[in-house]
Amino acid sequence: MQLLWDHRADILGAFLTTIQIMVLASVIAAFVGVIMAVCRVSPVAPLRILGTGYVEVIRNTPLLVLLIFLVFALPDAGITIPLFACMFVGVGVYAGTQVCEVVRSGISAVPSGQIEAARALGFGFFAIIRFVVLPVALRLVIQPLTNVAINTALSTSMAAALGVVELTALGPRLQEGSAEILLTFGVIVVGYVLITSSLSAISHVIERKLGVQRG
Amino acid sequence: MCNVVSQSILFDAPGPKARARIRAAAVVSVIIVAAIVAAALWQLGLKGHLDPQRWSVLFTGPILSYLGVGLINSLLSGLIAGVIAAPLAVLVAVGRRHGPRWLRWILSGYVELIRSLPLLVLIYFFFLFLPSVEIKVSPLWQLVIPLVLNNVAMISDIFRAGMDGVSRGEIEAAHSLGLPSWRVITKVILPQATAIVLPALITQYVRLFKETSLGFVVSFSELLTRGRVMAEFTHSLFETYALVGATFVVINILLGWIARTVQARMSRS
Numbered sequence: 001m002q003l004l005w006d007h008r009a010d011i012l013g014a015f016l017t018t019i020q021i022m023v024l025a026s027v028i029a030a031f032v033g034v035i036m037a038v039c040r041v042s043p044v045a046p047l048r049i050l051g052t053g054y055v056e057v058i059r060n061t062p063l064l065v066l067l068i069f070l071v072f073a074l075p076d077a078g079i080t081i082p083l084f085a086c087m088f089v090g091v092g093v094y095a096g097t098q099v100c101e102v103v104r105s106g107i108s109a110v111p112s113g114q115i116e117a118a119r120a121l122g123f124g125f126f127a128i129i130r131f132v133v134l135p136v137a138l139r140l141v142i143q144p145l146t147n148v149a150i151n152t153a154l155s156t157s158m159a160a161a162l163g164v165v166e167l168t169a170l171g172p173r174l175q176e177g178s179a180e181i182l183l184t185f186g187v188i189v190v191g192y193v194l195i196t197s198s199l200s201a202i203s204h205v206i207e208r209k210l211g212v213q214r215g
Numbered sequence: 216m217c218n219v220v221s222q223s224i225l226f227d228a229p230g231p232k233a234r235a236r237i238r239a240a241a242v243v244s245v246i247i248v249a250a251i252v253a254a255a256l257w258q259l260g261l262k263g264h265l266d267p268q269r270w271s272v273l274f275t276g277p278i279l280s281y282l283g284v285g286l287i288n289s290l291l292s293g294l295i296a297g298v299i300a301a302p303l304a305v306l307v308a309v310g311r312r313h314g315p316r317w318l319r320w321i322l323s324g325y326v327e328l329i330r331s332l333p334l335l336v337l338i339y340f341f342f343l344f345l346p347s348v349e350i351k352v353s354p355l356w357q358l359v360i361p362l363v364l365n366n367v368a369m370i371s372d373i374f375r376a377g378m379d380g381v382s383r384g385e386i387e388a389a390h391s392l393g394l395p396s397w398r399v400i401t402k403v404i405l406p407q408a409t410a411i412v413l414p415a416l417i418t419q420y421v422r423l424f425k426e427t428s429l430g431f432v433v434s435f436s437e438l439l440t441r442g443r444v445m446a447e448f449t450h451s452l453f454e455t456y457a458l459v460g461a462t463f464v465v466i467n468i469l470l471g472w473i474a475r476t477v478q479a480r481m482s483r484s
Contacts, residue, residue: 043229044237046241047241059467060463060467061460061464062428064431064439065428065439073446073452073455073456074453076264076453078262157336158335171340178348185336185344192336197331
């Protein structure tokens with residue numbers, strides 16, 4: 001117990017670092033994911049290929065390999081990104097593939113009558129996407145997007161393997177005997193459960209306010 | 216293209232004007248992507264990464280066989296974890312559906328806890344805790360034990376969904392024929408559930424294979440660990456990590472392709 005109390009500032013700092021990486025990565029994932037999803041359903045063939053290529057390559061690479069590539073291989077090619085930025089960019093680009101696939105499934109679940117109605121009113125592709133498809137599609141996939149957010153939160157733990165001091169990294173840092181190890185991991189578990197359960201709670205609120213009632 | 220259905224509905228059959236616009240957008244996007252690729256290649260060229268010499272170093276016998284053993288270790292650890300996890304996952308799924316109340320509580324607690332924890336936390340836990348209570352485990356098992364714990368939870372949820380997909384009528388028919396409950400589970404529910412979950416199961420195994428790269432943190436000699444050793448040995452960091460990444464991508468795309476083929480064959484029958 002004493003060990004944890006002595007390190008309370010470190011623990012809080014590590015927790016906040018995890019949340020920082022998670023938030024920044026989620027923002028990147030949301031942007032990249034939605035844009036790529038629109039690319040994948042657009043009438044422009046090269047954009048569709050770009051979207052498919054992005055998803056297939058990134059999704060099939062282990063996140064750790066992706067992060068190591070950003071941290072070690074890119075500096076070798078003369079592009080050096082600060083370690084912390086590597087983490088949220090890597091996790092964000094990785095989670096973006098999941099956002100892309102979820103949004104794409106949402107787009108295909110939008111009732112065709114609504115799209116036909118918009119077309120009958122003379123909406124073009126971008127107007128349909130912007131005003132009809134995305135607002136409905138995103139509301140349809142609140143639940144799967146929550147799962148993506150939770151996955152993203154858990155993925156940030158990879159940063160520990162590359163020396164960023166966040167929640168998971170507390171494990172190897174605070175270890176003096178088996179009792180302390182159990183306590184430290186108790187703290188880590190509480191931290192992650194706190195994050196994942198708040199994400200679920202937030203999504204419930206959003207689902208109630210914005211969710212589409214499925215008939 | 217697989218997205219033809221959603222596409223055809225999002226826009227009218229393009230007329231001459233729209234076709235011109237699509238063509239213009241295509242040209243512009245190709246130019247932008249080509250410019251980015253060219254800039255990347257130029258940057259690589261500056262640092263000498265386009266020199267065939269730097270790549271051919273990797274494709275020599277000893278290095279390839281060193282990395283090849285790493286790949287085999289990756290596949291092997293994934294296979295061991297997958298083979299152990301699947302039957303346990305079935306037991307957990309059946310226990311959560313048909314077990315007594317106390318068992319259901321314990322199993323749900325286990326699955327929910329694992330699902331809200333990063334795999335890396337489990338790995339660090341066993342990596343640090345077991346030695347502290349004087350239990351010695353080889354790096355392979357330091358990786359496989361957390362992988363199994365994690366995948367049992369994930370796969371059991373896949374199986375639970377599959378068991379929900381078995382038609383109620385068949386289960387009732389089996390009961391009314393006088394089959395005991397456990398035989399209804401083993402003879403009626405599980406075979407059909409397995410068929411239903413096969414594609415999801417393969418997707419999970421792709422994930423499992425990617426997760427074996429975490430052997431890196433316990434110094435298990437898998438592809439990524441060996442890739443790092445090689446990168447430091449050859450000083451070709453970019454080339455080595457690119458090769459390691461490409462290997463994962465190729466194998467996982469193959470696995471994904473198998474999953475889609477299986478799914479297509481099953482939906483036809």
